[in-house]
Amino acid sequence: MYRFLLTPRWLGLAVVAVVLAGFGLQLGSWQFDRRTERLSDNARIERNLAAPPVPLGSLGLEGSDLVDDGLEWRSVTLAGRYDEQGQLVVRNQSRDSGPGVSVLAPLHMPDGTSVLVERGWLSTATSSSGVPDTDPPPVGPVTVTGWLRADSAAGESATVPVDGTVRAVASAQVAESLGYPLLPGYVALTEQQPPPDGALAGPEPPDLGQGPHFFYGLQWWFFGLLAPVGYAWFAHVEAHPRTRSRAPRSAGRSPDTQVRVD
The missing domain is CATH 1.10.287 (Helix Hairpins)
Structure with a gap:
């Protein structure tokens, strides 16, 4: 068959x-x-978010991969002075479907190391708007608390600074343009002393959905x-083909015709 x-x-x-x-x-x-x-990453991120802040210098970040070492989204504290001349704007950073930019600046710490700090986010009129005027970072010593964020994996076309702007953050490319080394990744500022002026919005928490x-x-x-x-x-x-059987019909007689016997 x-x-x-x-x-x-x-x-x-x-x-x-x-x-x-x-x-x-x-x-x-x-x-x-x-x-x-994704669930494993979310569990690690939740542990990092729940952990108390630790001094940035205690993590030994030089040469570290924040993602592989499980350090991204770890809360850290650091102190130092901002490099006003090194301020950087990250374009095309939308929030709630609204266009905007992120503002970063290097922070020089007393031990001689430096790290990028994301000072906050600023709304813009459109995604194609030019670089908005941003207030310079505060002068003098500051104490910062924030989340460790990993460098972007985007290519050099997005991460090499051009006129003080980039489309994605990669500390190695920024360090090359500044002329001094930076620790890997950057710190997304959540608190600062003295407090910031409030013009910049703080960082968004991570998306912990399952996708x-x-x-x-x-x-x-x-x-x-x-x-x-x-x-x-x-x-x-x-x-098992379907077969259709039809009853024979009398020639010239309608199938609906009934034979009547008198």
Whole structure:
């Protein structure tokens, strides 16, 4: 009954069904793995956010990878003086669907090291607006509390400063333009003494959502299973064709005509 499955046409369909099934199941598993990684990252971020602030110098950041070392979003404290001439504007930083920029400045610390500090966010009229006028950082010593943030993985076209602006932050490129070394990453300011003037908005907390990976995984698994199920269904239909039987009709007589016997 199913000998037709050995024909080239059906063998080809079987191969296609197996490939599609494997493809869908593999992509579904990949999405579930992404979800597991996201949950693990969220747990680490929550621990870092809940931990009390520690002095920045105690973390030994020189040569560190903040993400690999699990330090991103760690709350830190630091003290020093801002380099007003090194202030940097990060373009295209939208919030709540509104355009804006982030303002950063290097902070020189007493031990001779320096680090970028994100002073805050400033709204702009449009995303294509020019660089807005920003107040310079305060003169004199300051004490800063903030979250450690990792450098962007964007390419040099986005991270090399041009006229004091970038599209993404990479401390190595900024350090090269400044002419002195910087610690990796930057600090997103949450508190400062003396307090900032309030013109700049503070940093946004991290997004701790799970993302769409779970539902994407289910969708890919569904599509993967659909291929062999569809193959089996069409094979069943091919093996059991539907037949329609019609009753014979008398010539010249309507099927609705009833024979009346007197």
